[in-house]
Amino acid sequence: MQQQSSPTSATKRIGFIGLGSMGSQMARNLCARGFRVKGFDVRADARAVLEENGGTWAGSVRDVASDCDFLLLMVVNVVQAEQILFQSGALDALPATATVVLMATCPAAEVERIATQVAAKGRRFVDAPVSGGVAGAASAGLTIMAACDADTFGLARSVLEAMGDKVHHVGERAGQGALVKTINQLLCGVHLAAAGEAVALGAKAGIDPRILIDILSQSSASSWMLRDRGARMVASEPKVTSAIDIFVKDLGIVLDAGLRLRAPTPLASVAQQMFLAVSGQGSGQIDDSQVVRAYRAMTAESGGSEP
Amino acid sequence: MQQQSSPTSATKRIGFIGLGSMGSQMARNLCARGFRVKGFDVRADARAVLEENGGTWAGSVRDVASDCDFLLLMVVNVVQAEQILFQSGALDALPATATVVLMATCPAAEVERIATQVAAKGRRFVDAPVSGGVAGAASAGLTIMAACDADTFGLARSVLEAMGDKVHHVGERAGQGALVKTINQLLCGVHLAAAGEAVALGAKAGIDPRILIDILSQSSASSWMLRDRGARMVASEPKVTSAIDIFVKDLGIVLDAGLRLRAPTPLASVAQQMFLAVSGQGSGQIDDSQVVRAYRAMTAESGGSEP
Secondary structure, three states, X not given: XXXXXXXXXXXXXXXXXXXXXXXXXXXXXXXXXXXXXXXXOOOOOHXXXXXXXXXXXXXXXXXXXXXXXXEEEOOOOHHHHHHHHHHOOHHHHOOXXXXXXXXXXXXXXXXHXXXXXXXXXXXXXXXXXXXXXXXXXXXXXXXXXXXXXXXXXXXXXXXXXXXXXXXXXXXXXXXXXXXXXXXXXXXXXXXXXXXXXXXHHHHHOOOOHHHHHHHHHOOOOOEHXXXXXXXXXXXXXXXXXXXXXXXXXXXXXXXXXXXXXOOOOHHHHHHHHHHHHHHHHHHOOOEHHHHHHHHHXXXXXXXXXXX | OOOOOOOOHHHOEEEEEOOOOOHHHHHHHHHHOOOEEEXXXXXXXXXXXXXXXXOEEOOOHHHHHOOOOEEEEOOOOHHHHHHHHHHOOHHHHOOOOOEEEEOOOOOHHHHHHHHHHHHHOOOEEEEOOEEOHHHHHHOOOEEEEEEOOHHHHHHHHHHHHOOEEEEXXXXXXXXXXXXXXXXXXXXXXXXHHHHHHHHHHHHHOOOOHHHHHHHHHOOOOOXXXXXXXXXXXXXXXXXXXXXXXXXXXXXXXXXXXXXXXXOOOHHHHHHHHHHHHHHHHHHOOOEHHHHHHHHHHHHOOOOOOOO
């Protein structure tokens, strides 16, 4: 879906807040496509990279916001996004025709609340979370799940396509993009817990988990999570790439979304319990592949209190 | 793991019972590797294909069994396997040094029972279910999950490698091969029900399921089942490739295995309930992708009895 930079790219001014490991790469790709990028981050060491990539450093959040057509937020969470827009004055400083593009991962309900406040000030809003990680950000290969009215999507499209090669217009209402990201986590969490269930069942029958994972990874039983986490699942103390407690939180966001929408999610509910069990063992900070320990603990012969 | 046919292939006599869509291809590959194949099937029209592929047709089950080093059973289910071995007299007719290779998909507990009876007669036994379907059978590309003692695996290996390119020795005890196949179905069933849960949650928020499946199929949320069944899940009356009731049965086999091994499988348990719900709607024979209907029905606004 990528296109060459349009003749008007140069006239579009991008304000970019949140120049971390992903944001700095996304800003670089925007510069490379001819957009005029002005950026800001609370970490001042982001300045040199931005300038090297062709962007301009701003003195403050208000400075970024007052001089842009699109204000992109690639911050850590919804608390930072609200801080920037409402407490630091970015929303008030925005030109009347500017568009806010929220790219951080946030719960759908909170995205809806932010969108309402942005609309009350007469500005456009795009709910546009991403997936693909640092590698996708670097290669302009992100998946971007954009939700906004069709007019606004038309305006923002070339901006989004400078950062991602899979830009989807998932719906007209803010929050729908965030929900697609939430649903992504539903499947990741269920697939990972199911892999633990499979390995633990095989182990009870004396089947070598390495052989089992090797077979399942190449069959109709395979999932992206099984292939990515399988080797770490059978290691005793694997490196932490993402912690157990992240899935306790992410599956909590799934369940909250189901509650709001009145949509039962029984598999996500059970999966969250398995991650929660490992967290309850005092191991919330270990690698999420260790969800298998919840299954092992349930049937450990020395389980319960020691005599 | 495939090797060229060994110098001794020609001296190995294969008895092959069950020359259906997969079995006939497997027998052809054995002939092509230089094994001497004598076959039988209750359907007499299997004869022409076998002879064309270089095999010899036998007059009966006993005729096959009395003249082989390896008796391969690629029948429909465990009932047929027991019929052949015990009622039709194949086991009694086998040479004393022959090996029974059970390749049909059977529950682990029943495989263990058959293995015990075969051992009581002093014959070797290999529990060796396959996956890969007709395509894998045709290309000698099957995955074969073999469980037997190491000596027997050494004897049977070249026979198995004539039919599959992923031949795994999953354990020393009969039943372990069957269990790996069962665990494969655990993940397939959970992944498919989870895909239904994801699509139904998105639909409640007004997200087009086709766009959602497109995104999820390319992300960390992907599974083999989602990619294979996704398009059929959003069709209203898809062609049946495998029925809802097959997963009710297969996940029942998973739960039975968990019961025997004292290994809880909570995700498989919930997944089975979702397939069972669709069966309870009177739709046990529709395509298994329609497990999504269990989720839709739960929240259908006209649900329950009509006024």
